[in-house]
Amino acid sequence: MVWYRPTKAELDKLEELGNPGWNWDSLEPYMVAAETNIPPDAAQVAQGAGWDSDVHGYHGFVNTSFRVRLLPCSVTSIAKLFADPVAHPDGFGPLQGSSPSGVSRACGRR
Numbered sequence: 001m002v003w004y005r006p007t008k009a010e011l012d013k014l015e016e017l018g019n020p021g022w023n024w025d026s027l028e029p030y031m032v033a034a035e036t037n038i039p040p041d042a043a044q045v046a047q048g049a050g051w052d053s054d055v056h057g058y059h060g061f062v063n064t065s066f067r068v069r070l071l072p073c074s075v076t077s078i079a080k081l082f083a084d085p086v087a088h089p090d091g092f093g094p095l096q097g098s099s100p101s102g103v104s105r106a107c108g109r110r
Contacts, residue, residue, distance in 0.1 A: 003064045005031050032057035038065035 014022040037056035040049035044066045056064070 003035070003062060032060075034060040034062050036060050036063050038063060040066045044068075 008024040008028075011022065011024045011027055032055075035057035037058055039053070040051050045051075049066050
């Protein structure tokens with residue numbers, strides 16, 4: 001399963017489209033509250049897993065973590081050649097934060 005949180009730009013755009021209160025500042029606390037994050041272990045960190053404890057929740061009903069085995073940087077570098085983000089005309093900008101490997105294309109960092 002994939003756990004994906006929208007970007008600030010995506011959520012703020014919902015409010016701009018006429019949905020009062022549907023913005024990052026009002027919804028981000030609920031996303032954090034829903035999450036129980038499991039930090040990367042030493043092996044995952046050694047493979048390049050990056051993690052910021054300030055942006056995750058720890059007492060919610062959705063468990064989130066890194067894959068057991070991360071893809072090597074060479075694989076993510078090759079993937080970048082085929083999937084560079086392109087600016088979107090809808091104003092959301094490039095897609096960020098999700099991939100089939102659970103890590104970014106920038107060499108295994110989340």
